[in-house]
Each structure stands twice: as structure tokens, then as C-alpha cells.
Amino acid sequence: MAQLAMARTFMPQYAKLPGRVRKSVDAAIAKFAEHTHAGLHLEKIAGARDPRIRSIRVDDYWRGLVLAPAEGDVYCLLTVLGHDEAYQYARGRRFTVNQAIGVLQSHDEGKLDEIRPALEQMSERLDRRLFEHVPDKDLIRLGVDEAILPIVRLIPDEATLQVLEHLLPEPQYVALLALAAGMSPEEAWTEVAACMSTDQPPADVDPDDLVTAMRRSPDRVVFVDGPEELRHILAHPFDLWRVFLHPAQRRIALRNSYSGSFQVTGGAGTGKTVTALHRARHLATGNGARVLVTTFTTYLAETLQQQLELLVADEGVRDRIEVTNIDKVAYGIVAAHRGNPGIAGPQVVRRLLESAAEGLPYSAGFLAREWEHVILAQRITSEDAYLSCSRTGRGVALSRAQRRLVWQAIQRVVGGLSERGQSTFHQLADEAAALAARTAPRYDHVIVDEAQDLHPSQWRLLRALVAPGPDDLFIVGDPHQRIYDNRVSLSSLDINIRGRGARLKVNYRTTHEILAWAVPLLGLAPAIGLDDGTDTLHGYRSPMHGRRPVVRSFPDQNAELTALVSQVRAWLADGVEPGSIAVTGRSRHVIDPVREALKEAGIETGSLLSRAPRVRVGTMHGMKGLEFRCVAVVGVHEQAIPTQVTRQADDPVAHTHDLQRERCLLFVACTRARDDLYVSYTGTPSPFLASAAG
Ligand SMILES: Nc1ncnc2c1ncn2[C@@H]1O[C@H](COP(=O)(O)OP(=O)(O)OP(=O)(O)O)[C@@H](O)[C@H]1O
Numbered sequence: 001m002a003q004l005a006m007a008r009t010f011m012p013q014y015a016k017l018p019g020r021v022r023k024s025v026d027a028a029i030a031k032f033a034e035h036t037h038a039g040l041h042l043e044k045i046a047g048a049r050d051p052r053i054r055s056i057r058v059d060d061y062w063r064g065l066v067l068a069p070a071e072g073d074v075y076c077l078l079t080v081l082g083h084d085e086a087y088q089y090a091r092g093r094r095f096t097v098n099q100a101i102g103v104l105q106s107h108d109e110g111k112l113d114e115i116r117p118a119l120e121q122m123s124e125r126l127d128r129r130l131f132e133h134v135p136d137k138d139l140i141r142l143g144v145d146e147a148i149l150p151i152v153r154l155i156p157d158e159a160t161l162q163v164l165e166h167l168l169p170e171p172q173y174v175a176l177l178a179l180a181a182g183m184s185p186e187e188a189w190t191e192v193a194a195c196m197s198t199d200q201p202p203a204d205v206d207p208d209d210l211v212t213a214m215r216r217s218p219d220r221v222v223f224v225d226g227p228e229e230l231r232h233i234l235a236h237p238f239d240l241w242r243v244f245l246h247p248a249q250r251r252i253a254l255r256n257s258y259s260g261s262f263q264v265t266g267g268a269g270t271g272k273t274v275t276a277l278h279r280a281r282h283l284a285t286g287n288g289a290r291v292l293v294t295t296f297t298t299y300l301a302e303t304l305q306q307q308l309e310l311l312v313a314d315e316g317v318r319d320r321i322e323v324t325n326i327d328k329v330a331y332g333i334v335a336a337h338r339g340n341p342g343i344a345g346p347q348v349v350r351r352l353l354e355s356a357a358e359g360l361p362y363s364a365g366f367l368a369r370e371w372e373h374v375i376l377a378q379r380i381t382s383e384d385a386y387l388s389c390s391r392t393g394r395g396v397a398l399s400r401a402q403r404r405l406v407w408q409a410i411q412r413v414v415g416g417l418s419e420r421g422q423s424t425f426h427q428l429a430d431e432a433a434a435l436a437a438r439t440a441p442r443y444d445h446v447i448v449d450e451a452q453d454l455h456p457s458q459w460r461l462l463r464a465l466v467a468p469g470p471d472d473l474f475i476v477g478d479p480h481q482r483i484y485d486n487r488v489s490l491s492s493l494d495i496n497i498r499g500r501g502a503r504l505k506v507n508y509r510t511t512h513e514i515l516a517w518a519v520p521l522l523g524l525a526p527a528i529g530l531d532d533g534t535d536t537l538h539g540y541r542s543p544m545h546g547r548r549p550v551v552r553s554f555p556d557q558n559a560e561l562t563a564l565v566s567q568v569r570a571w572l573a574d575g576v577e578p579g580s581i582a583v584t585g586r587s588r589h590v591i592d593p594v595r596e597a598l599k600e601a602g603i604e605t606g607s608l609l610s611r612a613p614r615v616r617v618g619t620m621h622g623m624k625g626l627e628f629r630c631v632a633v634v635g636v637h638e639q640a641i642p643t644q645v646t647r648q649a650d651d652p653v654a655h656t657h658d659l660q661r662e663r664c665l666l667f668v669a670c671t672r673a674r675d676d677l678y679v680s681y682t683g684t685p686s687p688f689l690a691s692a693a694g
Contacts, residue, residue: 620668
């Protein structure tokens with residue numbers, strides 16, 4: 001019986017087909033898959049560069065292309081193309097086995113042959129080659145084919161290498177890119193090894209054994225076990241993440257077990273959430289384990305739930321995975337104990353803080369930070385404990401007498417809330433943590449997304465929900481996207497992740513052009529991770545290319561809004577769905593006029609969280625965790641970004657943290673864009689834009 005496999009490249013082509021053609025493709029595949037001698041249906045292609053590429057007829061116009069290795073009975077669907085394109089594909093493409101790591105790879109040999117004379121000319125003229133310092137033996141050790149080597153020797157510079165990206169075999173491009181970035185062959189090997197789904201490279205690599213190479217490449221090829229699985233895969237052809245994990249994602253998500261808690265970091269769009277969802281399925285499969293998947297907001301939790309439904313076909317497994325945002329977890333536990341608790345809104349808290357600060361040499365903001373970052377963070381419940389506690393990380397020293405004043409002021413806030421029968425969510429998390437610690441753990445495993453912004457009280461709650469042990473907490477976050485001022489050292493909360501972590505580097509959302517522009521927004525200060533170590537974005541990259549971000553300056557807000565309306569109209573005219581367009585700004589002062597302007601122009605808008613087919617508009621904080629095809633970030637002028645920054649003289653540490661938070665916020669907003677990013681300002685631009693332009 002023939003074994004059917006499907007290449008990652010098949011899905012995007014299939015997704016684009018009209019429904020009628022898709023049906024014909026489904027029928028052709030089903031017939032092909034059922035047939036015992038599948039090879040009989042395949043047609044040879046005259047002039048095919050790789051004779052193992054065959055075609056399958058879908059109808060008069062469409063052709064499926066199939067890789068049919070000489071040995072065995074495995075057939076891999078590669079893509080589906082119109083007749084002429086299909087023949088062109090077959091005339092150029094060659095499949096090989098990477099000699100260093102044994103995975104399946106392909107390259108466009110036809111195009112490489114075509115551009116070779118131009119490369120030769122260029123390299124003669126420039127008299128400089130990008131890889132002249134790297135001996136052949138090192139290139140070969142990194143998996144560069146002897147057949148590709150002559151081309152590699154001609155490449156004059158990094159820009160030319162990038163032009164060749166889609167013509168070269170991917171693992172070889174990864175090796176070359178690493179060397180071009182100045183890495184030693186040993187460092188480049190680490191990058192190449194990240195393209196393997198196993199920890200060690202295979203001992204023997206047979207260059208002709210494509211089937212074994214396919215089995216080693218689950219990021220590119222899925223083996224289909226019967227019609228049910230085929231239907232499941234084809235039902236959501238846009239959602240490649242369900243089926244094809246990057247080897248690094250796969251190694252993390254599908255590892256049998258971790259001895260304790262584990263942390264996954266990675267820049268925006270590297271698939272941390274995807275990895276967390278696969279981990280949830282892995283943990284809930286088979287042994288009846290109860291898994292909690294939790295994140296920051298209700299909306300993000302709803303999105304996770306929807307993705308989980310796409311990922312997990314088995315209802316029994318799905319039922320064992322609970323997806324809830326962290327505040328709801330806390331609310332539920334407290335409500336079960338003492339009835340529904342009252343929640344204090346931010347205005348109420350602000351008013352109480354302001355009145356508590358009256359007559360004191362401390363601002364409401366100072367009291368708020370002291371309460372959040374010292375008292376609630378350390379769960380301090382008495383004046384004596386506060387007088388002797390450590391205030392590490394706070395920028396202003398307080399004498400005993402001053403601490404007493406501050407303590408009393410904060411007690412007035414706590415008392416005011418308690419009179420109203422209300423708590424903040426951080427207080428609630430603290431109460432829930434204490435309650436949960438008194439009962440048996442509710443879950444076998446807890447998975448946390450967007451972990452960088454959780455408060456210590458929320459971590460205490462998570463700690464209490466699962467017993468310490470193997471696979472207790474799987475923590476996913478990015479310290480470069482910290483947009484609330486919560487800095488947590490997990491080791492102080494009984495969660496040990498030091499030395500237990502992995503970092504994802506390949507961005508699946510945003511183009512190289514947008515990332516290259518946005519990463520410098522973060523500035524040069526290293527981000528501090530949850531394990532107290534510094535986190536870098538070293539090696540963070542995107543294989544996708546697109547338009548460079550557009551940054552526009554205007555004399556006044558009217559002109560800025562008029563241009564924004566034209567930009568949104570242009571996106572809509574290009575066929576972008578309204579719900580795939582987001583417009584964001586630092587505050588309501590910026591986005592309220594945006595809503596008005598779009599409305600006047602007859603463009604319907606909704607909130608960032610709306611599921612309606614409308615252009616989404618909201619503040620930068622609301623952009624966390626979301627993604628859109630096109631994003632406009634407006635009002636990026638110096639009065640708006642940074643904003644709400646503590647004065648250096650009042651508290652130098654808070655000042656630095658606040659500035660970094662503002663950088664992260666702008667970075668988060670910009671990296672939500674998949675295809676197009678548009679940034680505008682009036683007057684003087686935000687100082688952060690200067691780093692991006694540089
Ligand atoms: N293996 C994959 N194959 C295809 N698409 C992927 C893969 N991994 C992630 N993606 C896609 O990349 C995008 C970003 O993924 P995800 O949201 O998991 O990243 P993230 O690291 O959590 O991002 P952020 O930190 O910015 O919120 C999503 O559209 C996701 O579907």
C-alpha cells in the first residue's frame with residue numbers, strides 16, 4: 001500500500017485554489033492515496049531536472065506535483081500548479097539530502113544555473129568574495145553540497161546572498177547566513193543543528209535515500225495516516241503551524257518530559273504560543289493529565305481556545321485542557337470561597353492613591369509602585385515586616401520614618417478598597433494563591449503564555465495550582481515585550497528555571513524588512529529575563545520578505561489623519577480584509593480622532609478585539625499577542641512616546657524602566673504587522689524612531 005506524505009509547500013498553494021479546483025484536488029488525492037499501486041497514476045515530466053518529480057492530473061489545467069523516490073512506496077505531494085508553471089517548476093527544482101544533518105532539502109538549480117554567469121561577472125569585477133576566508137572542508141562540514149560550492153564561492157556580499165535565499169537549499173542558506181554574519185564554523189554549526197528535529201545528527205547519511213530524509217524533516221513533510229488525517233490536515237490549509245513545527249519548536253513542544261519547570265523565550269512572532277499549544281496537546285494526550293493553559297487577557301485566552309480547537313481533534317484530550325486568563329482563574333477560586341468578589345477599576349484605585357498621597361512628599365505613582373513592587377510583590381502584611389523588608393530595585397531609599405509614612409498611606413488605600421468590598425486583580429491573585437495552597441493541586445501541568453508581564457502574586461497563584469515536579473510549569477514569554485512594569489525573579493517564588501530553557505529564533509509572522517526596522521526600537525539595554533539572566537535577540541531572523549516599513553512626517557494632525565485614511569483605503573483596495581488591518585496609537589487621545597476620521601471617510605471600525613469585519617482601532621497596550629496583515633502606528637511624536645515616564649530626579653530606576661517599557665510598547669505594536677507597517681507622526685518624531693531609522 002502506498003504511503004502518502006505532504007510537503008509544507010503544498011498547503012499554501014492548495015489554500016489559494018478556488019473551491020471547485022480544491023474539490024478536484026481532494027478527489028485526485030483520495031483516489032491516488034487509495035490506490036495500491038499509486039505510482040501507476042503518476043506521469044513523468046519531459047525535461048524534469050529531478051526525474052523523481054512526477055505529475056498527477058487534477059483537471060485539464062491543474063497539475064499536482066509529487067516527489068516519488070526511486071525506492072519504497074512513498075509519494076510526497078509537493079505543490080499544485082497550473083500546467084505551464086508546473087512544468088517550469090519541474091525543470092528547475094532538485095531534491096537532495098543534506099549531508100550534514102540528513103534532512104530533505106530542495107533548491108532551484110535551474111535559476112542558479114541561469115544567474116551563474118552574472119555572478120561570475122560581478123565577482124570578477126568586485127574582486128572580493130564573501131566566503132573566501134572559509135575553507136571548503138568547513139563549508140562541507142556545515143552541509144554545503146559540492147554541487148552548490150562553486151556558486152557559494154562566487155557570492156560577493158551579504159546582499160547577494162540574501163537575493164539567493166529562495167534558490168538555495170534552506171539548511172545551507174542558514175549555514176551561509178551565519179558565516180556571513182561573522183560566526184565561526186562552530187557557531188554556524190549551532191544554527192544548522194537547529195534545523196534538525198533530533199538532538200544529534202544521524203551517523204550515516206545516504207544521499208539517495210529521500211524517504212529517510214523525509215522522515216527526518218517533520219517541519220517540511222508530514223506522513224498522512226489515512227483519509228481521516230488527510231481531511232484534518234486539508235481542512236485548515238492556512239494554519240501550517242498545526243502540522244509543520246520548526247525543528248526547534250518541535251524539540252521543545254514534543255519532548256517527552258522536563259524534570260521541572262521549563263521556560264521558552266524568543267522574539268515576537270517566533271511561535272512561542274504555537275509551541276505552548278503543541279505542548280498542551282502533548283501533555284494532555286494519553287495519560288489523562290489535567291492541563292491549564294493560561295495567559296494575560298480574556299481575549300488572548302479566547303484566541304488560544306480557538307487555536308486549540310483547530311489543533312486537537314480528539315475531544316477527550318481537548319476536554320482535559322482548560323484555557324483561562326489568569327485573572328479569571330483567581331476570580332474563580334476566590335468566588336468559590338467567599339462569593340463573587342468586587343473588583344476595583346483603575347479610576348477608583350487612582351483616586352484612593354491620590355488622596356492617600358495628599359500632604360506627603362510622595363506622588364500617587366510612587367505609592368502605587370511601592371505597593372505593587374514591594375508590598376504586594378513580597379506579600380508583606382504588617383508594618384514591621386515592611387520596615388525591615390528589602391527594597392532592591394527601587395530607586396529611592398526610604399528611612400524608617402519615611403517607610404512608616406508610606407506604609408500608612410498604602411494602608412489607607414487598602415482600607416478604602418476594603419470598605420467598598422473591592423480588590424485589585426493583584427490582590428485577588430494573592431488571595432487565590434493562599435486559598436489554592438491549602439488544597440490539593442488542581443492541575444498536573446500549567447502552561448503560561450505572555451509570561452513576561454505577570455505579577456509576583458500571579459506567579460504565586462500559578463505555583464500553588466500545580467505540585468512541584470516534572471513538567472509542572474511550562475513558561476512562555478519574551479522579556480523584550482514587557483509592557484507592564486512587572487519584574488519578577490522566579491527563583492524567589494519557588495519556580496526554578498535557571499538553566500532550564502530554550503530560545504526560538506525564527507520569526508513566522510513578520511517580514512525581514514519590518515523586523516530589521518523594528519528591533520533597534522528596543523535600544524541597547526539588555527532585557528532581564530524571568531530567570532534573572534539577560535536575554536538577547538541574537539540570531540533572531542525572518543525568512544519572509546516584503547515591503548520596507550513606511551515612516552511619514554506631517555505638519556499637523558489633520559494632514560496625518562488624511563494620509564492615514566488614504567493608506568487604509570489603499571490596503572482595502574488591495575483586497576486586504578478590514579479585520580486584518582489595525583490602527584494603533586499610544587493613548588485614547590491619539591486613537592479617538594482616528595476613529596472619527598475613518599468613520600467620516602465611510603470606513604467602519606471596531607475595537608482591536610472585535611471579531612467583526614471592520615478595521616480594528618485601539619491603543620498599543622491592546623496590541624499585545626495579536627497580529628494583522630497591515631498595521632498603522634500613528635501619533636509617534638515626541639510628546640506621545642515616551643509618555644508616563646517617572647522623572648529621573650524622582651526615581652532614576654523607575655525612570656529607566658519606564659523608558660524601556662515605552663520602547664517595548666512601540667516594538668510590540670510594530671511587530672504585530674505581517675506584511676505592511678506604516679508609522680506616522682506630526683512635528684518632532686519620537687526619539688525612539690531615530691534608533692529605528694539607524
Ligand atoms: N511552525 C510554524 N509554521 C507556520 N506558522 C507558524 C509556525 N509557528 C508560528 N507560526 C505563525 O507565526 C505567527 C506567530 O506565532 P505565535 O503567535 O505563536 O508567536 P509568538 O512568539 O507567541 O508571538 P508574540 O510573542 O509576538 O505574541 C502566527 O501567525 C503563527 O500561526
